[in-house]
Amino acid sequence: MIAAVLVRFTYFAVYHAFAALWLLRMTDREKDVEILALCRQIAVLHRQLGDQRPRLRPEDRALLAAVLVPLARATLRRLRLLVSPDTVLGWHRDLMKRRHARMSVNRASGRPCTVASIRRLVLRLASENPSWGYRRIHGELALLGVAIAASTVWEILKTAGVDPAPHRMTVTWADFLRSQAEAILAMDFIETVTLTDQRQYILAVIHHTSRRVRILGTTAHPTHAWVTQAIRNLLMDLEDTGYLAQIKFLIRDRDAKYPELIDKILGTAGIATVLTGVRMPRMNSTLERWVKTLRAELLDRTLIWNEAHLRHALRAYERHYNEHRTHRSLAAAAPLRARPQPLEPAQIERLTIDRRDRLGGVIHEYHHAA
Template identity: 80%
Template sequence: MLVRFAYLAAAHAFAALRLFRMTDREKDIEILALRHQLTVLQRQLGDQRPEDRALLAALVMPLTRATLRRLRLLVSPDTVLRWHRELVKRRHARASKRRRPGRPRTLASIRRLVLRLATENPSWGYRRIHGELALLGIAIAASTVWEILKTEGIEPAPHRATITWAAFLRSQAGAILAMDFIETITLSGVRQYILAAMHHAGRRVRILGATAHPTHAWVTQAIRNLLMDLEDAGSLARARFLIRDRDANYPELIDEILSAAGITTMLTGARIPRMNAITERWVTTLRTELLDRTLIWNETHLRHALREYERHYNQHRTHRSLAAAAPLPAGPQPLEPDQIERLTVRRLDCLGGVIHEYRHAT
């Protein structure tokens, strides 16, 4: 017991001597640091909060390393110094961020254009898109193009070299014409034959004629009229193939006439209407919207109805494949909210009210 008392007395004596060497400022800092540590312990936390670290680092930083080692801290002096270095680093980072806000965000119009180029050209990588933007005079870094594509879930590198069937068929549609005969019966019991052609790209339909006797001479003249119509419309140079079935009403001469115009005839397989699916779909539309809802008196009445329906189909009827537009006119501009409020629509009856069209009232 006496030995322990002597040890404690000597230890406190040396501690008192150490206090004589400390300045009042160092004593105040030590007291504040110890008090703050008691506050931390009272919270019963296993680790200090960021604000505790910041306060301890700010308090003890003016002290020397030797003084730090004499303090009774919860952590080692090196840890406190590391906290201080991190505090200073974050402060400099915040100041640098305020001085330099960084690169501005890419314009929304440029981002939309990048995504449009990637969508319309699946085989293009970000470097190819960057080059196309440069040709348009748009200054943008290749890494920015890469980031835009990656953000939208589009692979920037050209692993997209494959092409879908839908994209392949759309790319070939401009060169394809299709033709078919449609049969109907008038009220007098006479069977009528309608010859129609369609351009796959624009979905424009040309009804070449209707007759009860589709002779070879009549079909040949209808083909000549079709070629003249295509030439006047500027579509003859783009047409390269004509799809038709193996109907006996087609004479062999028409293949020679088409070949002379640079158009190759493609015959569908026997009883395989899907090989001419787009035209067959239009035939179904013609029957549903006109022939099945109209009483056709005779050939003259049929021709009149077909002319009216051809005008409606090409100039007014919308198509999903054309983004809800008609084959001939361009789509209208979207209306502003105030224009919609003042909008007045009138109805036009076609074919005696069988078909309705809606237009702006003038």
């Protein structure tokens, strides 16, 4: 609406500016005659309108206010106008109010907006540190050289819907696993059946960070003595490889196959046992995912004759899994093998790949030809 009025006002202003130039060619006598004629026409319009108010457009009011206001009030009263001088002055006041309103809208008011990168940094610090309140985040920003008020940090968190620190300090199971991954082993039993219809139990552990798998053994009778000896063998293996000081937790379910003695044995090595909830396999999701991989890549594709054959197959698969198979969580590296450097275009053109079969072709591994 205001834009349309401004366009019309500009048109009438330009039109009357050219009309004023035309008046320069007129003599004083011609101007007086035109003024008398215009005054007479206004008198005729007054007589015809009577008590009715004239219908003026916004651009008409703007032009009349701009032209007539510079004149003195006494001069305005002597002129024969369609409206009273007070009305003209009221139009002018309205124009000035609108002008000031537009200027206040266009002019930046209050404090400048916070830079988007700072807002993202504040939200990042809050998400990565649930126990930090807005004043702790403000202090960290000060150490980074970011000048921002503590109240601004509070406002950013509130606008983003981030709860205060006391409500964000609750540690979820997923947060615990991520924060303690380097210190966590997960253990579980896997069941399978041989061709002789004998049920076998496989005991395996996996390290959360490296994803290295250790198959502790397989047996048809997982007695407490067998499980206890498997745990002792695990601790000796961890000590020989230098991982024992790093491991602080072992996650397992509440299976009755585990004797209470193993918790004491682990405790003497500084490893605390963490039990999963009843019927909550997701609490041991890392090992459960490996069990699914083991079944899909080995057990469901191989006919296991007996316990000896099962141990042979598991040893081969454990070596393949730790030394060759890639993992998304390790950026396509293997637990015991780093990801190689990308080949140059010239090397790719001369690339020759050999295949190595394991377990009679159940598993394929590819290597550069010698």
